[in-house]
Amino acid sequence: MATMTVAPRRRFARLTAAAGLLVTVVALLLAPAAPASAHAVLSSSSPAASSVVPTAPSEVVLTFTEQVRKVPDRIRVIAPDGSRADRGEPTFTDTVVNIPVDPSAGNGTYLVTYRVISADSHPVSGAFTYSVGAPSEPPVDTDDGRADPVVSNAIKVGKFVGYAGLLLLIGPALVLALLWPRRLSRTGPARVAWVGLGLVAVATIAVTLLQVPYTNGGGPFDITGAGLSLVLGSTFGAAHLVRLGLLAAAVFLLRPLLAGSVGRTDLVILGVLGGATLLTWPLAGHPAASPAPAVSVVVDAVHLGAMAVWLGGLVMLAVFLLPRADERELGAILPIWSRWAALAVSALLLAGIVQALIEVATPTALVNTTYGRLVLAKVGLFALVIAVAAYSRQLVRKRVAASRPAPVRRAIWVELAVTAVVLAVSAVLVQTPPARTAATDVATETDYFTTTTQSSLYSMQIELSPARRGNNTVHFYAYTLDNRPLPVAEWKATVALPSAGIEAIDVPLLPLTDNHATGEINLPAAGEWQLRVTARTTEIDQATVTATVPIR
CATH class of the missing domain: 2.60.40.1220 (Immunoglobulin-like)
Incomplete structure (x- = not known):
């Protein structure tokens, strides 16, 4: 009787997954077309x-x-x-x-x-x-015009959680399907996979909702129906909705896989669903707006998939296989895993190089932009992971794991610790303007100086460009100590170059919003200029901050 019910259930699961994939294809075809561009200026x-x-x-x-x-x-x-x-x-x-x-x-x-x-x-x-006609006292707009830092940071956290969930889902699913010893219980890995799927779903919903205040410039709870409709009507929103649909479709085939009763056809359908799901990440970010969107989207999906296979497999090895599998099982599993890891690392490296060439564009942008410096940090961490991975693969070849698995286990935990930092850097990268865009600003402004100083009353963000002799533009942004926009009643700023005998020069300031002022100043000589900014917030409260600005 049981065999009669399994086949209909499997057919139903396949039909559901196929329907989900069909809906995905239609949604992608009908989604708003995104132009091949990025961070506009x-x-x-x-x-x-x-x-x-x-x-x-x-x-x-x-x-x-x-x-x-x-x-x-x-x-x-x-x-x-x-x-x-x-x-x-x-x-x-x-x-x-x-x-x-x-x-x-x-x-x-x-x-x-x-x-x-x-x-x-x-x-x-x-x-x-x-x-x-003639200039007058400029008006003030109460809208700060900048993204709430709480919202921006929450989106980064959400994307990190989504990446973590992806590797916790793909790793157990792959190992249980192809490498798991029959005698071992599947309960623990299955729970990890369901947690991973839940994290991806929750992170997708959270990032979609947070995109509303991120778009409108509001706080984390400023989510309106009109704002949500605007987000869902964009390519970003469509990609996230498609991801949720694909996850829902995959559930029907994931259940038998985790239980150990999945067939080859089901694995193929799950693979197609997984590949389509991976594409939703680049379709919602920088790759879809790159100069070569088709290449960037595919390369980024490969990069993400290789990361999930590698790190997800490491989690399975460290948490389940090394502590539970016997010598004979590890002797069969570890060489296969070693080849998988080598392929995943090769795909990561190749895809990362291609994507970096597209997004960074020039060697100058690699060191002069935040995006480029984050890429360099990621490369450095990745090199460290490769070194640790090479060590652990050497242990596998020597069959240390068969008699003494502790060295392999320690090496794997080091890999996981460093790659967790890599994931965090990646989450920041996807929220950072691509270097090819930022490089345009660098080329236009020649250079740029920014710093944040604090007083007992406020935190002051100072931006000055081009930070060279001659005319310079300066911007001041006042925030409370908990990073909320702070209205300023009166601004005053001076610059001086004591080493050249130049006394304090007043900087004429123009308030643009209640916490943002700008000004133009001519700096006639190179050197370490002393910038003093006084902000009066009430009739009696004011504070002064200073900054040293290198001018070339």
């Missing part, structure tokens, strides 16, 4: 930033380096009296955004603030002023 505007025009324009035109998408009510033009001068919805045409403006708003200085979404799902924000 404002290249020009009309009127130009800081310009004075004789008559009020009827529209403000923003031109970006790449195509961008709209964030509702995040493109604003503030009139000199503080009222909204923009009229109606801005129009998006390729890389150009047209903002209708009321030409009767009067003379004075206008503030333009914008927040848009680039093709790689990251928000891009900024602000500038222009004046009609």
Whole structure:
């Protein structure tokens, strides 16, 4: 009677998985097409930033380096009296955004603030002023225009959890399907696989929800129906929904696999579902917006899959096989695993090189951008892991594990510890603008200085570019000590170069938002300039911070 019920159940599982894969293909075909671009940068505007025009324009035109998408009510033009001068919805045409403006708003200085979404799902924000007739006291927009750091960090954590869940799912599934000794219980590895699947699902849902405030610039709980609809209507949202659908379809075939009753056809279907699921990660990030999207997506999926096979297999070895398998079983398993690990590491290395060449673009960007430095850190950690892995493979070849598995077990735990750090670096990488985009800014600005200093009242982020002799632009961002935007009532800044006998020079500042001010200053000589910033937050509370700025 039992044999009669197993076959229908298996057919039902296969039909369900096939239906899930069909839905995935249709969803990917119908998903919004993403342009081959990345982290957009404002290249020009009309009127130009800081310009004075004789008559009020009827529209403000923003031109970006790449195509961008709209964030509702995040493109604003503030009139000199503080009222909204923009009229109606801005129009998006390729890389150009047209903002209708009321030409009767009067003379004075206008503030333009914008927040848009680039093709790689990251928000891009900024602000500038222009004046009609003559400059006046600039207005202030209460919108900070920057992503909440709590949201940004929560997304990184969510992506790390998703990566961890992926290796905890793929490792047990692969080992149980092809290497697991029949005499050993499958309960422990099966539980690990279900935990891994749950972590991937929870992380996918969490990152999708957090994308709403990340897009809109709100806090972690600023999730609205309209914002969620905007995210789900993008390629980013479609890829995450597809991932959830594929996970649900895989459940029906994963259950018999973990129980030890899966057939060869089921394994093939599970492999196809797994490959399709891996593609959802690059489709939702930088690779889909690279100069060669087809290559980048495939290479990134291979990179992710090889990582999951390698690290997931290491978890199975360290936690289950080495402590439980006998000498004869380990003698059969470890050489096979060693070949698997060598193939996975080779795929990781090759895919990583190709992806780095695409995303970094130039040797200069490798050292002058955050993305490039993270890649170098990942390469260094990866080299350390390779060295440890080579040692453990040598132990396997000498059959140390057969008589004394402790050295192999220690080497594997070291591999896992270092690769956990690699996963964390990867989670930060996918939230960092690609070096090919950041390099454009470096080439434009020549150089860049940034630092964060603290007083008893606030934390001050200071940015100055190009950090060379001549005209420089400085930005100040004030935050509370728990990293929330802090309104500043009055700003004051000076620069001095004592070594050259240059006394303090006042920096004229323009408040752009309540916690953000900018200014222009001419620095006539190279050296270690002393920058002092005083921020008054109330009638009686103020504090001064200092920073040393190297000017070349």
